[in-house]
Amino acid sequence: MKSLIAIGIIFCCLVGCSSNTQVINDREMAENIQESFAKKGVSSVDVSKLSDFKWEKGYVFTNKINKADVEKLVNAPVSEEVIKKISATDQVLVFLHKEEVVRYVELPGDLIKHDKNQLEFSFSHSELKFNKKREGKLIKVGDKTLSSEDALAMESIMQQIQWKKADYSLALDPDVQLTYEGAVYNVRFTSDSAELTSKKRGVYGKVTGETAQQLYEILM
Incomplete structure (x- = not known):
C-alpha cells in the first residue's frame, strides 16, 4: 500500500505541490542515460550507478499511459492536470527516498523498455533495458x-x-x-x-x- 501512496506523492510533486524534500529535475542523469545507450552494444543501464543521491524505489511513466491505467496504478482519482503533465514528456523516471520524490528524469522517446503493468523498479533491481524496437530480418x-x-x-x-x-x-x-x-x-x-x-x-x-x-x- 505504501507504494501506491508513494505514486500519489509523485504526481503531486510533478505538478508543483509542496513537499519537505527538494525535488530535482536531474538533467545530468538524463544525459548520462542517453550517452550510455548511444554506445555500441549497450542494451541496458544500471541507474543506481548513475545516481549520486539516496533512493529506494523508482517508477517509469510515459506519455502513452492513459488516465484509467494511472488511476488503477495509484489506486486513487488523478486530475487531468496531472495527466497533461505526464503527457508533456515522452518518458519520465521518478525516484523516491523514504516514500518521497527526490529526483525525476525526463527522457526523449520510449528510451527505456517498459511494460505498463510493471512500471516499478528498485535500487536493488535498477538495471533498465533500452527499448530497441525489434525489426524483422531482411527478407x-x-x-x-x-x-x-x-x-x-x-x-x-x-x-x-x-x-x-x-x-x-x-x-x-x-x-x-x-x-x-x-x-x-x-x-x-x-x-x-x-x-x-x-x-x-x-x-x-x-x-x-x-x-x-x-x-x-x-x-x-
Whole structure:
C-alpha cells in the first residue's frame, strides 16, 4: 500500500505541490542515460550507478499511459492536470527516498523498455533495458524487400511450418520466390494451401487455411 501512496506523492510533486524534500529535475542523469545507450552494444543501464543521491524505489511513466491505467496504478482519482503533465514528456523516471520524490528524469522517446503493468523498479533491481524496437530480418520476395512488419509476420509463419527433408532435383514451379536467411524458397499457391521448397536446404513445407492466406497476402 505504501507504494501506491508513494505514486500519489509523485504526481503531486510533478505538478508543483509542496513537499519537505527538494525535488530535482536531474538533467545530468538524463544525459548520462542517453550517452550510455548511444554506445555500441549497450542494451541496458544500471541507474543506481548513475545516481549520486539516496533512493529506494523508482517508477517509469510515459506519455502513452492513459488516465484509467494511472488511476488503477495509484489506486486513487488523478486530475487531468496531472495527466497533461505526464503527457508533456515522452518518458519520465521518478525516484523516491523514504516514500518521497527526490529526483525525476525526463527522457526523449520510449528510451527505456517498459511494460505498463510493471512500471516499478528498485535500487536493488535498477538495471533498465533500452527499448530497441525489434525489426524483422531482411527478407526478399523476388527483387522486393519486405517491410519490417511483413518480415516479422513472415518469420512467424516460417517458424510454424513443419519442414520435411526432401531431395529435390527440381523445386516446385513457383508463383513467387522468397529469399529467407540466405536460401531461396520456391512458393506455389493452390486454392487452399501454400507449398514451399528450397533446393539449397533440401526441405519441403506446407501451410493451409488462414496461414496460407496470410502468406499469399504478404508475398503476392
